[in-house]
Amino acid sequence: MNAARRGSHFRCLISLAMLLAIAAGRARATELFFDDFSGSGLDPAVWSANANGYPNGIAVNASWLELGVPGTSTLDFPYVTPVGSLFPAAGDFAFEVRFRYTSVAGKGVGLVVLDGSNNDLGGFWQDVTAGLTYTGYAGTGGSVDTSAHLVRWELVGNELRTRVDGSLIGSQTIASRPASFWVGHPTIGQTLEVGGPVVDANGTVVDRWWGTGVWTTLALDSVRVESLGVPEPAGVGTVVLALAAAGAAGFGRRRRG
Numbered sequence: 697m698n699a700a701r702r703g704s705h706f707r708c709l710i711s712l713a714m715l716l717a718i719a720a721g722r723a724r725a726t727e728l729f730f731d732d733f734s735g736s737g738l739d740p741a742v743w744s745a746n747a748n749g750y751p752n753g754i755a756v757n758a759s760w761l762e763l764g765v766p767g768t769s770t771l772d773f774p775y776v777t778p779v780g781s782l783f784p785a786a787g788d789f790a791f792e793v794r795f796r797y798t799s800v801a802g803k804g805v806g807l808v809v810l811d812g813s814n815n816d817l818g819g820f821w822q823d824v825t826a827g828l829t830y831t832g833y834a835g836t837g838g839s840v841d842t843s844a845h846l847v848r849w850e851l852v853g854n855e856l857r858t859r860v861d862g863s864l865i866g867s868q869t870i871a872s873r874p875a876s877f878w879v880g881h882p883t884i885g886q887t888l889e890v891g892g893p894v895v896d897a898n899g900t901v902v903d904r905w906w907g908t909g910v911w912t913t914l915a916l917d918s919v920r921v922e923s924l925g926v927p928e929p930a931g932v933g934t935v936v937l938a939l940a941a942a943g944a945a946g947f948g949r950r951r952r953g
Contacts (some may be wrong), residue, residue, distance in 0.1 A: 698920045704806060705834065706856070706915045708914070710918075714847070716742050716828050719825060724904075725822070725919075725922045725923065725924055725925055725938050726789070726922060726923045726925070727920065727922045727923040728782070728784060728789070728921045728922055728923055729782045729920065730917070730918070730921075731759045731918065731919050732917065732918045732921070732922045733756050733759050733760060733916065733917070733918070734759050735753040736753070736756060737756050738756060738761065740775070740779075741779065742778065742779055743776055743777070743779065744776065744777050744778070744779050745774070745776050746775050746776070746777075746882070747774050748772040748773060748774045748775060748880075748881075748882070749770065749771065749772045750764070750768070750770050750772060750773055750774045750911075751765075753765065753768075753773065753774035754774045754776065758894065759917065760915040761776070761915060761916040761917075762893060762898065762914075763775070763776065763800065763879065763880045763913060763914045763915065763916075764798075764799075764805065764808075764880075764911050764912070764913030764914065765913065766798060766801075766913050767799070767801075767910060768910065768911060768913075769908060769909055769910045769911075770911065771904060771907075771908045772881070772904070773803070773805055773869065773880055773883040773911050774880050774881075774930040775879065775880030775881060776876050776878070776880055777798055777877070777878045777879075777882075778784055778876055778877070781875050782876075782919075782921050783873070783874050783875060783876070783921060784921075784923055785821035785925060787921050787923055787924075788850070788851055788852045788853070788923065789850075789851055789921060789924055790848055790850045790851075790876075790920075790921070790922050790924055791848070791849045791851075791874065791919075791921050792846065792847070792848040792849075792918075792921075792922075793807060793846070793847050793848075793916060793918070793920075794844060794845070794846045794917040794918045794921055795807070795820075795845060795847070795909060795915065795916050795917065796842060796843060796844040796845065796914075796915055796917070797822050797828070797842050797912060797913065797914055797915075798842065798913045798914065798915050799839065799842075799912060799913045800822055800823065800824050800840045800842065800912050801823070801824055801909070801911055801912050801913075802823060802824055802825070802908040802910060802912075803823060803881075803909050803910065803911040803912060804821050804822055804823030804826065804881070804912050805821070805822070805823075805880055805881045805911060805913070806819055806820050806821035806822060806879070806881075806914070807819045807820055807877060807878070807879040807914075808831070808877060808878055808879075809849060809871070809874050809876075810874065810875060810877055810878070811872040811873065811874060811875050812872060812873075812875040813830065813872070815872070816830045817856060817857060817870055817874055818830070818858060819831045820847060820867070821879070822840070822841065822914075823889065823912055824840060824912070826885065827839040827841065828840070828841035829842050830847070830858060830860065830865060830866075836865065844917065845860055845861055845864070846860070846861055847860050848860075848881070849874070850924065851870075851873060851874060852924065854869055854870055854871070854873075855867050855868070855869055855870075855890075856868050856869075856874070861914070869900050872952060879914070879916065881911070884935055889917065895916050904949035943951045950952050
């Protein structure tokens, strides 16, 4: 083989090795859902918005979904849920939310991830007493936080991992996979609280165990769901680089011969 052809084959081998290394090192992820709230309001085909007796409590402004008006005192707080599940029924996936609290008061609000039986699998919450906390993880909370954060839940097998701003804060083994979530402060299930709600003669709820007061307010910048591909098997990158090195060594021997 002449030098020109050997050089061409060597360059092809190196290019192929580089492409394989890049592909092998990347966990293949596919975006399943994304909403950055860039429209004038929520898409009713995707989101169910419940004002919950709170005036002007849900709005989309400057690409933020805003829940609550700072300083407002009411009995209940608005909430938003997906119309259907945004999560895949099988396989590993990630659920990512960028959010910030626009005010912090005595009554807390947040986001809760639910399984198919509406059991709490994790989330975030804030009120003026507890500060910003991530459900189930000790060491979070304790201080009021109104900065923007990116929280990401990753389901890998039956392990649910929680990352905040790129850092892993903890993980837990779960028996049932996430199916939905709510954001705000719903009154779902409140009749199960001790004593239940207080109703008047017309059946109207006039009081709950938390009473009337000023609510914390919250805004979401984006919501993303993506399936997680199969990560690189151990040693694949090493094998690819070894093949490239072997090709380079063989080319060198041919040139010297």
